[in-house]
Amino acid sequence: MMTTANDVSTKSNRKQGRWMSSRGVRRFVSHRLAITGLLMISAVALLCIVGPWLLPHGMLEINIIDRFKPPGTDDYVLGTDELGRDLAARLFMAGRVSLIVGVAAMILSTLIGTVIGLVAGYFGKVIGTVLMRFTDSVLCFPQIFLLLTLAAFLEPSALMITLIIAATSWMEIARIVSAEIRSLRERDFVTASRISGASHSWIMFRELLPNIVGPIIVAATLTVARAILTEAYVSFLGYGIQPPLPSWGNMLNNAQQYLDTAPWLALVPGVAITIAVTSFNFIGDGLRDALDARSDMP
């Protein structure tokens, strides 16, 4: 009696993924900006990984005679800095640091934010209120000053800067997750699960979490962009990654004295930051459109 309509769709639906419907993938692929972002960031990442091996000079190789060479002279593709170091080699190594810090900070802050948001949204009442007010109070601190204060007290290193960025950027995800969970937990399938004898952790992680993967992925992608930017300006102010280890931020810091004589020193890392950040933002936008829960859930 009710089988006819479903027999037709059997074949097309059989291959469907568990939580990412093929519709979502198709929507993402047809999002031009997102694909552009994905291609750009892949290119940047690839260059940062293999680039340093292809270049004739190392990032710390000082060549005083060749200082301030503009891009394109000899075998210096992007020119040299005030000590005659190859700017391309430094840019790619800095990219490794910046991207790793950005991605690692994103993973950490997503984990913290998801767990706090999940617990706060699910339990509500006292626990939820305490956790969310704590989140709000962390949000009250201006992030940059908090970062600078922490960085001044702690020894700056790539690991430390990652931890600091993660500790100051989990709040948005916590709020998104808690809001989503608060509406989801009122659904009947949660009650059904409770009646089935499921524990709180089972309901939180097995029933609810898979339903908010979409918004979490979107927020996480945008967090990478912001983490890269944050790392850049903390390093630019001298409290982040310390020279001689390059990062896009401290390369800019160096460059400011030579802005009128060697503008490429500032332009090159500046463009790199812009490309990385806009790429992640484009991907985030695309994912938001593709994974929008409203168009996916009944």
Place this chain on the structure above:
Amino acid sequence: MSDDTPLIQTIDIKQHFPLRAGLFGRASLSVKAVDGITIDIPRRSVLGLVGESGSGKSTFGRAVMGLDKPTSGTIKFDGMDLALASKDEMKGLRRRMQMVFQDPFSSLNPRMSVNETLGVPLRFHARDLSRAARRDRAAEMLERVGLPAAYVDRFPHEFSGGQRQRIGIARALMVHPDFIMADEVVSALDVSVQAQVLNLFASLQRDMQLTMLFITHDLAVVGHVSDYVAVMYLGRIVELAPTRDLFSSPQHPYTEALLSAAPTPEMRDRAKRIVLMGDIPSAVNPPSGCPFRTRCLYALDACAGEVPALREVWPGHKTACIRDDLTLASATAQRCTET
């Protein structure tokens, strides 16, 4: 427990929700969603609970399921007081009482396949079952509720409302419960699908010897599946009778009005419809005395006095109306759903 103690007994259940005004407002007022319900559900019988929206049917159902703690009163399942049950005992009881939900679109997790959804109760009540065994049971139960076993790997969005409701029923039956609370299970479905789902309930109830509490606002639905009917109004039961008895000789004016409101294909019957004026009164501030008196066609001054208790008109038929001089219109022959 002996076989003739009712499976479910509730004694003077009250569920009051405090109202707060503003941030620091004192909770002086409360919504009396359920205001004193004493009822037994005998083993292997179906009690239909009817009432308009806001009458407290679902609140009562949730209290019976142990989902919300009632403000006062006792709920006994198989002679055991739910409020006194230990954690372990409660776990055992949880297996024996299951629930089917109103909205088939929110009662299934959209990210879980049918196999996973049906496996959840088994995970917690039959821990030693292997993944494959759970899957076999799920497929078996799917066939039992009238869906092909091959559907176990599908996701909820691939099903229609009626099919989802069948999956919801299958989930409730996975752990072979004794009692099922069905809360408005067909109100979200098309009329044609409603009949199929109701027939499924009736046959499952017979085959699996289930005791059921069937909550609905639709008298025709109740006539179809239940042995007894309780009519609720503003948190109280106003009439309780065997189904056929209630349809043929209603004793409470509210029941009479409900029966006359059921749609009929006969033009001449429409003239006799009793139209109640106004809305159901607020449960925060119910009328004094009989809660129905503000809309009752037969109200007397005496009705404002005391809250009428349920009195037995004849064995098995109880009503909460002080007037025993009324001759109320029964449901006409074709409305008495014998289909």
